[in-house]
Each structure stands twice: as structure tokens, then as C-alpha cells.
Amino acid sequence: xxxxxxxxxxxxxxxxxxxxxxxxxxxxxxxxxxxxxxxxxxxxxxxxxxxxxxxxxxxxxxxxxxxxxxxxxxxxxxxxxxxxxxxxxxxxxxxxxxxxxxxxxxxxxxxxxxxxxxxxxxxxxxxxxxxxxxxxxxxxxxxxxxxxxxxxxxxxxxxxxxxxxxxxxxxxxxxxxxxxxxxxxxxxxxxxxxxxxxxxxxxxxxxxxxxxxxxxxxxxxxxxxxxxxxxxxxxxxxxxxxxxxxxxxxxxxxxxxxxxxxxxxxxxxxxxxxxxxxxxxxxxxxxxxxxxxxxxxxxxxxxxxxxxxxxxxxxxxxxxxxxxxxxxxxxxxxxxxxxxxxxxxxxxxxxxxxxxxxxxxxxxxxxxxxxxxxxxxxxxxxxxxxxxxx
Ligand code: APR
Ligand code: PHB
Numbered sequence: 001x002x003x004x005x006x007x008x009x010x011x012x013x014x015x016x017x018x019x020x021x022x023x024x025x026x027x028x029x030x031x032x033x034x035x036x037x038x039x040x041x042x043x044x045x046x047x048x049x050x051x052x053x054x055x056x057x058x059x060x061x062x063x064x065x066x067x068x069x070x071x072x073x074x075x076x077x078x079x080x081x082x083x084x085x086x087x088x089x090x091x092x093x094x095x096x097x098x099x100x101x102x103x104x105x106x107x108x109x110x111x112x113x114x115x116x117x118x119x120x121x122x123x124x125x126x127x128x129x130x131x132x133x134x135x136x137x138x139x140x141x142x143x144x145x146x147x148x149x150x151x152x153x154x155x156x157x158x159x160x161x162x163x164x165x166x167x168x169x170x171x172x173x174x175x176x177x178x179x180x181x182x183x184x185x186x187x188x189x190x191x192x193x194x195x196x197x198x199x200x201x202x203x204x205x206x207x208x209x210x211x212x213x214x215x216x217x218x219x220x221x222x223x224x225x226x227x228x229x230x231x232x233x234x235x236x237x238x239x240x241x242x243x244x245x246x247x248x249x250x251x252x253x254x255x256x257x258x259x260x261x262x263x264x265x266x267x268x269x270x271x272x273x274x275x276x277x278x279x280x281x282x283x284x285x286x287x288x289x290x291x292x293x294x295x296x297x298x299x300x301x302x303x304x305x306x307x308x309x310x311x312x313x314x315x316x317x318x319x320x321x322x323x324x325x326x327x328x329x330x331x332x333x334x335x336x337x338x339x340x341x342x343x344x345x346x347x348x349x350x351x352x353x354x355x356x357x358x359x360x361x362x363x364x365x366x367x368x369x370x371x372x373x374x375x376x377x378x379x380x381x382x383x384x385x386x387x388x389x390x
Contacts, residue, residue: 003029006139006152013284013301014158015109020309026316029119036122044102047295049386050095052302061108069100078202084371091381101214102298129168132280160285169277181267187222192257194219202247208350209246267291274328288335290342304331341383
């Protein structure tokens, strides 16, 4: 097999890249280890920045998102038994975010690729990349037990944090920057009408809690828990009780419902530099991870592939490599600002085991400042709806 761009991974990064390349007349093949059903049903993030929404709309894959997604123009920050609204619309000149599940974005992209006979291959085994320090890199894999090879001009490593592309680059050329947080999030998806119109981020003495949603019937809720926590220790009643304690207010209770899904996710900040080696380009979670407090993972992936699609299109139309050469630097400038924001939201809203009462007073003062100063609220709002893409 041969193509122009071989893409490893059919998550949001790989699929959006393949679609954006197609719109510019560049051919790609997407190779995925898991099944289509697994990728389309995997419950992940759910908040799309203003710029991500526009990217999907402009690429012609935003119709269902515009019909079924929930447009939000602010969030609530809750602490010291009070709620404070950050009004994105007013603070950012009319911008907002779209609450629309990542796996729905994935379904829309798969449909768009298949509608034009895009080449997507699922359930591949032993995926490997080779010769990417030269100009004819290869991707090797087994399909239905048969060994195959894809020869391409470029490889896009869109295979997530646990993928094979990043570890295939010689360790001596990579710089890794990492912080692992001393807590995790226990998340549930519940058959319950969301108890608030907007997301509520709560700082509580027992730990952080978040009220989010997927639709007018489905709530998505999280609580901070120890990193080594076993989900078996959390029967549904105990989860609801903890959510009520952390999110409840005088005269206000969460609407409960049956728990459809639950799980625990670790919290990490991670960046690899550079995001390119030879003809292998890393994009999305394969290059960086953010803690979910800023709702940025999917949005960062979308921003990377926009930059990469444009650079590849420029190369194929003019032969010029300047945008490809600038890829890593262009992405990393924005990646680090988003890392800063995600770290800051996480630090402000969680309880850290090693903290003393001074740190807790400082966190409360920070929340008080963010919600009472227009300058500080504007800073949160402009980061949350998304920093400029270019
Ligand atoms: N070969 C082929 N595919 C692979 C391999 C491999 N060796 N390893 C992993 N993959 C696939 C995974 O199965 C997954 O479908 O790569 C895909 C990577 O997708 P994501 O993990 O969703 O990463 P990305 O597309 O970068 O999207 C970033 O994902 O982690 C979330 O919340 C985060 O929203 C963010 C988004
Ligand atoms: C979600 O709905 O899953 C969600 C929302 C906001 C976040 C993180 C996750 O900050």
C-alpha cells in the first residue's frame, strides 16, 4: 500500500487530520489498533472551544454538533458555600464553548471520511513505524493475521499517550516535561437531567467536584479522589452522597439518577519536545497530556492537526517545507500556554495532601480574586473559550 500521509490512530486527532487533508486534496490512510465500535463509544471529554467548533463547522462536519450540542456562555465557580458565574460572552466579546461529547465528534468524522471512501482500517495488530528519518517512511502492521506495509511521504503519530509513535523516536532527541498530580478524578455518566444549566467547578474542603453534562437527559459528574483509589470501593450511593456534599448548597440538591458508567482517571501534565522527528509528526495526546480541569485535551489535539494539515497542504501544493519545519515550534508555543492554564485551574481547585492551612487560605483568596476582578475573570474566560489558534 502507498499513500501521501500515513496516520496512526483514529481518535479525534487522526480523523480530523485525515479529513482536513482530504479537503485540501492530500491523500491519507488511517490505521487504528482498536475496533470502530470501541473508539466510537469510548467516553472521554466533552467541551469544545470556540475555535474547535469553528474548525469543525468550516470543515463541514459540524451539522449534528450544531443541532445536538449545548452552547454555553459561562461557567460557575463554587467555593465557601457560594457560586460565582464567569460570563464568557460578556468577557470575550461574545464567545462560548460547545458541550458535545468527544465520541460524537469521532462518529461525525468517521462518517465524513467514509462518505468519500476515506481509507480507515481498524483492529490492526503490531503497528510499527520505520525509516522515518528518511523520506520514504513505512508503517508496518498485521491485518486479519497478514503482515502488510504502508509506504508514505510522512507519518502522523496521532496514537494517543500510550501509542507507539513517540517511543519510536530515539530517546536522545526527545525532551520530556512532566508533572503527575497526587489525585485522580472519579467520573460518572448518569441518567439524570443536569442540575445546572452551566458547568459548576467546586472547591470544597473534601476535594474538588465538577458538574458537567452530555445532553438534557444525561449528567457527567466528577469528584477528586486518591490516585490509587479502587472503583470497587465506590458504590453508586456513596458517589452520590459525596457529590451532594461537595456540590450541594443550602436549599439546592443535585438531581440523582442511575449510573450508566463510572471510572477513575489519573491526572498528568506532559509535553514532549520537539513534536517532530524526520518525517514523523506527533499530534494530540501522543505529544502532550493536560489534566482535565481546563477541558483542553481534545481542543489541543484539534489545534495541532490544523497546523499540521496546513503545513502538509502547503508542501504538496508548492513544495515548500517552511510550515512543516515550523510545525513543532508553532504548536508548542500554544501548547505551553494551554498547559499553564490547565495546571493553574487544577492547582486552584483541588485539595493537595501536602498543603497546610496557609495554602488553603491562598486558594480561597485566588478564587475570590478570580471571581471579583474583571481582569482576572477575563483571563480565565479567554483561556477557557480558547486562545487564538494562529
Ligand atoms: N496503532 C494504532 N492505533 C493506536 C495505537 C497503535 N499502536 N496505539 C493507540 N492507538 C489509537 C488508540 O486506540 C486511539 O483510538 O490511537 C488513538 C488515539 O486517540 P486518543 O487517545 O483519543 O488521542 P487524540 O486523538 O490525540 O485525542 C486527544 O483524547 O485523551 C483524549 O481527552 C483527550 O480529548 C483528548 C483527546
Ligand atoms: C466533561 O464534561 O467531561 C468535562 C467538562 C469539563 C472539564 C472536564 C471534563 O473541565
